[in-house]
Amino acid sequence: MLTDRFERVHDYLRISLTDTCNLRCVYCMPEEKIKCMPSSQLMSVDEIDQLARIFVNNGVRKIRLTGGEPLARKDAGEIIQCLSKYPVELTLTTNGVFADQYLDLFLKAGIRSLNVSLDTLSPASFFALTKRDLWEKTWRNIMLMIDAGLHVKTNTVVMKGVNDHEIVDFVALTKDLPIHVRFIEFMPFQGNSWEHDKVFPMSQMLELLAEKFSFIKLLDAKHDTAKKFKVLNYEGTFALISTMSEHFCAGCNRMRLTADGKMKNCLFSQSEVDLLGALRSGQEIEPLIQFCLDMKEKALGGQLLPDYEKIDAGALKNRSMIAIGG
Ligand code: SAM
Ligand code: SF4
Numbered sequence: 001m002l003t004d005r006f007e008r009v010h011d012y013l014r015i016s017l018t019d020t021c022n023l024r025c026v027y028c029m030p031e032e033k034i035k036c037m038p039s040s041q042l043m044s045v046d047e048i049d050q051l052a053r054i055f056v057n058n059g060v061r062k063i064r065l066t067g068g069e070p071l072a073r074k075d076a077g078e079i080i081q082c083l084s085k086y087p088v089e090l091t092l093t094t095n096g097v098f099a100d101q102y103l104d105l106f107l108k109a110g111i112r113s114l115n116v117s118l119d120t121l122s123p124a125s126f127f128a129l130t131k132r133d134l135w136e137k138t139w140r141n142i143m144l145m146i147d148a149g150l151h152v153k154t155n156t157v158v159m160k161g162v163n164d165h166e167i168v169d170f171v172a173l174t175k176d177l178p179i180h181v182r183f184i185e186f187m188p189f190q191g192n193s194w195e196h197d198k199v200f201p202m203s204q205m206l207e208l209l210a211e212k213f214s215f216i217k218l219l220d221a222k223h224d225t226a227k228k229f230k231v232l233n234y235e236g237t238f239a240l241i242s243t244m245s246e247h248f249c250a251g252c253n254r255m256r257l258t259a260d261g262k263m264k265n266c267l268f269s270q271s272e273v274d275l276l277g278a279l280r281s282g283q284e285i286e287p288l289i290q291f292c293l294d295m296k297e298k299a300l301g302g303q304l305l306p307d308y309e310k311i312d313a314g315a316l317k318n319r320s321m322i323a324i325g326g
Contacts, residue, residue, distance in 0.1 A: 114155075180237045202227070216229065
């Protein structure tokens with residue numbers, strides 16, 4: 001079992017497949033021109049498999065593929081197929097644009113649930129937020145996935161003055177659709193122009209929703225990052241991910257591998273441990289995984305302040321979100 005200094009057992013690995021993407025979300029991609037990792041620096045299918053096997057042998061029970069856009073990688077299908085042999089819950093976070101091409105494979109690989117980013121219900125705002133005219137395609141693919149029986153959770157990064165007025169419309173979707181909408185507080189990463197007054201905190205989201213809907217709190221599992229709710233008699237659910245206003249680090253079971261094979265013990269960690277370099281030079285990996293976990297801070301990577309209004313985003317030492325893998 002992989003345990004840190006605070007006795008948190010880590011059984012969930014998020015693997016980033018690439019730092020490239022077909023969209024340009026304002027909160028994720030740095031404003032300056034980005035230099036993508038050369039493909040020689042990326043983990044190959046076989047290297048992903050070797051590292052995943054070591055994590056699984058040490059107790060990992062859930063693997064999420066992410067990125068960048070995981071499905072933008074040419075060999076994404078091969079990677080999904082390869083990891084499906086492990087006794088883990090295999091899942092993905094995707095922008096959904098290519099999902100139609102992978103639907104059969106998802107089902108064959110035993111994927112039951114996926115997270116799909118969707119920040120707006122308006123095609124024009126989608127273009128403004130992502131620089132791509134792909135709202136209809138994304139929406140169509142979300143419907144395809146639901147029709148195929150997949151448990152679809154949408155991720156909406158809520159930014160004050162940008163899309164906070166759509167929260168109610170998103171929850172209204174759950175009336176007739178078995179969809180699980182999730183609202184994520186806007187988080188600071190390198191180059192994403194984060195400012196504390198762009199955060200729309202969970203408490204305000206709940207106040208806003210309480211004016212429109214009668215909802216109940218659902219039980220959350222031990223390691224859940226999202227606080228789940230359901231409007232009475234609605235098909236779907238909604239949830240809030242309150243990283244900035246009320247973190248959930250006490251129950252954290254997550255580890256990350258960047259696309260270039262660096263292990264991060266937290267989304268906000270400054271430290272990284274080069275597992276891919278070690279694998280390529282024939283070193284033992286298990287001690288390095290434990291070394292990385294031993295550096296894990298109690299909360300928020302030891303970098304963010306629990307009072308988000310006091311965070312100096314310019315002083316944070318981290319990658320951009322797209323280069324970490326969300
Ligand atoms: N391309 C895939 C997607 O968009 O779902 C996977 C990668 S993306 C980096 C993973 C998740 O991180 C997405 O749900 C995205 O909305 C979220 N994300 C990116 N930047 C964020 C930020 N600054 N604050 C909060 N969530 C963010
Ligand atoms: Fe691409 Fe996902 Fe980042 Fe948007 S959030 S730019 S879809 S990686």
